[in-house]
Amino acid sequence: MSTPPRFDRGHTDDLMTFLAASPSQYHAVANAAARLEKAGFRQVQETDAWDGTHGGKYVLRGGAIVAWYVPEGAAPHTPYRIVGAHTDSPNLRVKPQPDSGAYGWRQVAVEIYGGTLLNTWLDRDLGIAGRLTLKDGSHRLVNVDRPLLRVPQLAVHLDRSVNTDGLKLDRQRHLQPIWGLGDDVHEGDLIRFLEQEAELDEGDVAGWDLMLHSVEAPAYLGRDRELVAGPRMDNLLSVHAGAAALAAVSGDDDLPFIPVLAAFDHEEDGSQADTGADGPLLGNVMERSVFARGGTYEDRARAFAGTICLSSDTGHAVHPNYAERHDPTHHPRANGGPILKVNVNARYATDGAGRAVFAAACERAGVPWQTFVSNNAMPCGTTIGPITAARHGIQTVDIGVAILSMHSARELCGADDPHLLSGALAAFLSA
Template identity: 85%
Template sequence: MSSTGARFDRGHTDDLMTFLAASPSPYHAVANAAERLEKAGFRQVAETDAWDGTAGGRYVLRGGAIVAWYVPEGAEPHTPFRIVGAHTDSPNLRVKPLPDSGAHGWRQVAVEIYGGPLLNSWLDRDLGLAGRLSLRDGSTRLVNIDRPLLRVPQLAIHLDRSVSSEGLKLDKQRHLQPIWGLGNDVRDGDLIAFLERESGLDSGAVTGWDLMTHSVEAPAYLGRDKELVAGPRMDNLLSVHAATAALVAIATADAAGDVALPCIPVLAAFDHEENGSQSDTGADGPLLGSVLERSVFARGGSYEDRARAFAGSVCLSSDTGHAVHPNYAERHDPTHHPRAGGGPILKVNVNNRYATDGSGRAVFAAACDKAGVPFQSFVSNNSMPCGTTIGPITAARHGIKTVDIGVAILSMHSARELCAADDPYLLANSLVAFLEG
């Protein structure tokens, strides 16, 4: 059988911008990924149901996480997995349990800092509100107020002249609380009552919420030749989108008889990476291992088959990384300067902040060569602390060979990040080749 021949182009980047705009929260991101999988013939399975081992595509949703997999005809219980891992969450401002506050004639919303955002990027920016509402009847409802609703106003320079000489200093508790109206009559329940009305729900229907702010400015092409993309939540919905597109392409090609898959391709998009991954929907939780094991057992496998399948499996942990910054080049390793537009990056850290080793590099190099995609290497400056990803967690928790990769961007953790317009589809093409096995 031939390769899928699936070659994404700039149209993939157009679609990424649509995906980013429609996914202001992890819950929206997994719902949008699930919709794309459904259109490709995947079906949702509940974790509380018995699973069967027949061929085809399936996916599990749990909160802000999704795991999807495609079983080709003839797959055996010990058939290994090819996994693309990513995360759905991004740093932002999240609504507290008692959200209604205010002072001096301003109505405000009490928020908590999620992850490690560039705080200044949230100032003087028009913000919407999105997330998940939990209802009295036990169901949930997604909500997205995608219009200017909130704003975190910066203090005028006339009232803090030290900003010019000492830089901006923000107190996370005092300075990041957004305003959303005028009035002294702040009442408990105002924000939730507003969301109930906006969602067409009865008063008192909402008993719980997971809500977060987002910039309402649309993703856009930028630059002289529109060779850049500016947008929110590229870290890490760029990878979620690419992995979903790659899985759909592989499943479609297999169903058409264009490929013969020697493995089971998997998408695993987790929540809570930005604060440590330790949750039931995070990479350090049991979700991925449970899904993979149940897939083996549903095909009549034993624990021995499970061990064989895991031993032959490989995971690409796909997350954004740092492109060399033209204004701060000294912060990067002097011999490793990943460039925007240069293709995906292979992340290496000998202290295991990334999971890549030499054999993992060979796996990714082979996929890129097969796809005709250039790739670059990233390593941190020795004098700078190195970030981490779901890669080492996945490798340690499941004993699966894992390789850390991604797309090089600027302004990571800003409310609005920047990448080259070609890199998203170059990543997607490399993921197709990897998932083919």
């Protein structure tokens, strides 16, 4: 008989539910907000005046959410403890004029978002999801979560060198999905179809932010189901863990800090957007919270000076088939606990002081942890960490969960690690 799983089934099951229900960043923030609402948080509008009352609050802007809990009696200069993450994932996104086709095939014109692994979108059943903007300026989420589109790969008979010379994809010509048959391309077909799916009247939609997603559900994998395969783990795994950690510590009015979840959009394309980490959203929320509690600019400066952010994003587990691509002395493993991400050229924001903060949080939570550093011969990726540190002048530490197949349409992680990460985040937010 197989050894029973060791991981927290409830947390991992909920992560899989969250991934499946969040095919776009707009769905992700709506689902995170719903979880926080159950923990007593309430939404506040950026256009309204804010009060200084204690309790859990959050703001939504597009594909970003910032949520925070103000303990009763918190001073204006009380510092913040922030879990930072991002909601977007590399994928295929619908162009402004989506209706296309040739040779009897109806197609949808797509643009490539972020550094996606192009080949992982081939021969995969795809749905379409995102945000529709209506003529009155309101928004409607849409999710066609059934096999609708497919990017067909060229048969091996027509490319005999594919298995010897490697697959070569032209980003413009070879990634356009099919979704039906027909010789005539009718402008507006896709949007009319989505209006019907969203139970809107024809002509209601004035704009859209739409993307494709694999309709294959997240699943446990392995003999003992010690692994999880699923989409958008980079970085909805961290968004889910951060929301769970914030909900867990909310209601504790003895907290010495104000715990925050800041989940941004546009990390995969540089973070330079009003909903990105390089935008003003997080700073505005923290400042307004200080001032709503009667604070001055001096209080704001004191609060920011004592603030620490854990920037949580996925990292690379050592790949058994490509071990030479990893640093020879740093081999993060699945189910080995969260990773501390280090790069002395500031691709990650971690320094020695940050290491001590993270180690202390893991120790309080009883969580094992590991270290990731890139092979010197390989370029290192980056995160919202350095951007957050530089923009707001706050101490930032880069952490995450080690995964395989990063930026694939379907990624892989250890089934223990999401729960271990959330435990470490909760310990960090609470002490």
